Amino acid sequence: MILGVAVAGISVYILNYKPRRKSKVKDIYAEGLDLMITGRRKSAYKNFKDIIQKDSNNIKAYLRLGQVLRESGNPVQALKIHKGLLHRRNLTFYEQVELHKNLAMDWYKSGNVDAAIKELHELLKLEKNSEWAVSQLTTFYREKHEWDKAGEYLEKYQKQTNQEDKNKLALYKIQEGRILIKNKKFKEARLTFESALNISSDLAVTYYFIGNSYSCESEEEYQKSLGTDVVNQTVTQENSDYMERAKELLGKAVPMWIRYAELKPEQAWMVIHLLKDGLFALDRYSEFEDILKRILKSDSDNIEVIASLSEIYSHRGENTEAIELIDSAIEQDPSSLIIKLIKLKLQAKKESANPDFARSLDDIIHFLVTDERFQRYKNTATDPHIIWLYEASDEKEILKQ
Secondary structure, X not given: OHHHXXXXXXXXXXXXXXXXXXXHHHHHHHHHHHHHHOXXXXXHHHHHHHHHHHOOOOHHHHHHHHHHHHHOOOHHHHHHHHHHHHHOOOOOHHXXXXXXXXXXXXXXXXXXXXXXXXXXXXXXXXOOOOHHHHHHHHHHHHXXXXXXXXXXXXXXXXXXXXXXXXXXXHHHHHHHXXXXXXXXXXXXXXXXXXXXXXXXXXXXXXXXXXXXXXHHHHHHHHHHHOOOEOOOOEOOHHHHHHHHHHHHHHHHXXXXXXXXXXXXXXXXXXXXXXXXXXXXXXXXOOHHHHHHHHHHHHOOOOHHHHHHHHHHHHHOOOHHHHHHHHHHHHHHOOOOHHHHHHHHHHHHHHOOOOHHHHHHHHHHHHHHHHOHHHHHHOOOOOOHHHHHHHHHOOXXXXXXX
């Protein structure tokens, strides 16, 4: 009889207690997920901690516990928890995938982007078509300014999701080229810009940076030409060759900037002063007026072009006409700093002020139109592609798991 009672008791335990215990753990886990979603991380942490105390083999609870810690601003502790799971045997495929995802985010939030990238590559070995891993690799490589690899994974992600964006791919190529210019690899930069055009032939900003590559290389050659024979204090043939090379390169920049202005007349202000200085250095200043008038045919209300034409009239001594033209530009945009500076320069010239003052104003105008910060925040028409290129060099995307 005693034996029968014992058997009956065991049966009740097996049939009732264990399922309820398992059901209770599942409920606590589900509740923990809900608490995470609503931002109640402390309560979520308690839920997952309770599960682990009841069942130390509950891998999902460990994964979420670490995630809660990371999202609460403690990625180092999250990393310890998740790394501890690497030694666990018999992890399911889902658990392995989630583990590498969490480790990637732990490393990233800890400031170790290289380790995060390594984890993402481990994840791709498990799940080679993981859209999440490819997307995050695009972001992480972009943050490291490794635009070639970022572009590679962006292209892969676009193919995976059937969301083709050729302009975006081309912009990543342009970022590669910009870095090459900074490293004085001008020919390689131009080849990269040409690749960008092959990806998206209508991306006007490419011509702007091709022009800049020629201009920067021209400046390098010009600086070399300034050297003299120390013994004889004379300019050598080699110096003369550098000067000719500098002019040749600058001459190649001009049509690129013109092409940009033709494709983007509203943003022509970005190249007007580059063209003005370049043509002046090449003794081709007479061409400047024709270029400005060509731009006005596409954009008759372009105030920067009108202002630049007024400067040409002023150079010819037609000061009254120049002031009238600049006044018409101010009427269209009374907030334009560049136009106000040009008017101040014209008035100074008309009143026979110190020529050094006019030159100083010219220097200020040139600085503004070539400064990335001014180009980014100028309150008139800006090129959204150029804005993206400048801002993408610094920004961090919001990462989601």
